[in-house]
Amino acid sequence: MKTVSLIALAVLALAQIATAELTAEEAAEQQELLAWARTLQLQARDDQALGVCDMILQVDPESADAYLRRAMILLGESRFDDAIADLDRALRYRKDDPLALAARAHAWTAVGELDRGQSDARRSAEMAAASIAAEAADAIDYYARGLARVLLEHREALQDFATAASLDEKLVEAHVERAHIFVGTGRLEEALGHLTRAVETRPDYAVGFLSRAHVHYEMSNFQEALADCDRALQINDHYARAWHNRGLINVQIADLRSAIQDFTQAILVQPGYASAHYYRGEAYLTLGNVASARADWETASEVAPDEWAGQAAAEMLRQLRQQQGEAAD
Structure with missing residues (x-):
């Protein structure tokens, strides 16, 4: 480090x-x-x-x-x-910093303030374009305009990220943004290539390895996905999301005991990790450990009642109670 x-x-x-x-x-x-x-x-x-x-x-x-x-x-x-x-x-x-405007545009969009998001995105693109026209632009200007153009659904966003990466090879985020676009259009092989360039440029890029693991997972390359999770965890063994996603991969290949260990590690690193509790509960139930499944779902529903994991856990608890009631009858 x-x-x-x-x-x-x-x-x-x-x-x-x-x-x-x-x-x-x-x-x-x-x-x-x-x-x-x-x-x-x-x-x-x-x-x-x-x-x-x-x-x-x-x-x-x-x-x-x-x-x-x-x-x-x-x-x-x-x-x-x-x-x-x-x-x-x-x-x-x-x-009028282009990157700050582009980042705020994405934040506004994420919270449902679409008009504000579009306004910031347009302003970001304008300010970056002014620097580019004046031949005063650097990699960040192109990167910022790429982020803005993603929200504006502009087809040149990919080219902006490519230019940013060519101007500053250490700007691995530009490769990741290109990968996100390719994932969104189903071009997974191309996404994989850009994520590979990112982690080759920064071998300590734990987030990049986990992103590549996700693409491998979507391509059913489960062993490669596990290997990338392992790489992320070698860099940072307190990376809760990497433990969590490794657990999901192990569920997919039916290694439920390893999945439970992974979800447990995620919870140890990040107590109250609702999604990890939910999926660990599913794994416990499949293995016949109803009591542990119930305990995990109770925790998930308590710590995240408004999130999908908490709501899904509450539904599983309801189904358990219904089944137990029918068995008693």
Whole structure:
């Protein structure tokens, strides 16, 4: 994992520079910490990545980059309202930033604010296009326009992501976005190729390996999917979603005992993981362990009553009670 010098950490933790302009050295240290936060995010260590962003903002509460990075992490966790708040702050300190606008467009869309999402997407595309026309664009401008064009259903989104990747080979997110488009159109082999490029570029990209595992799963390449989950877990053995998805693959190949172990690990890493409780309950029931299945479904229905896993668990409990009532009769 990328490390940051103790001197940089000490400066950012102790210096009282919130109201002063950053020196060149302090700005460089901030960029180093931002790069570290991105590395942690790629490794699915979101709590640590958020902590690094918080550290930066304690020292420099007007850091648009830190708000933007924190928002991108929050988007990955589906914490859309929090992400929107951070993106508002980023745009306060860096007006009309194309990437912040594109990210906020996706957040607005996710919470059902479609008009706001389209407005931000159009503005993002316009601002990126202005930089491109002025020959002042970098990879992020093309990447941002690609994100905006996805929402605008513009056929050139793929080309924007390709250009972004060509300008900055380390921008693995551009490969992932191309893969998402190909998955959405059923072109799984092409999606697989782009995800492979992403993880070859960043061998510590746990999130990328799990994304590739999903595509392998959709293609019924179950052993390859398991191998990619294993790679993700080698990078970060506290990656709850990787344990969860590994469990789903083991269910598919009828290795229920391994699936139960995987779901258990997911729950240990992330207590209250409703989906893991639901699927572990199904596996227990298939193996004839009704009591354990009931316990898992009770937990899922309690911790996530408004989510699909909690509602599905409540339905399974209802069916269990009905069956037990019929047996008693």
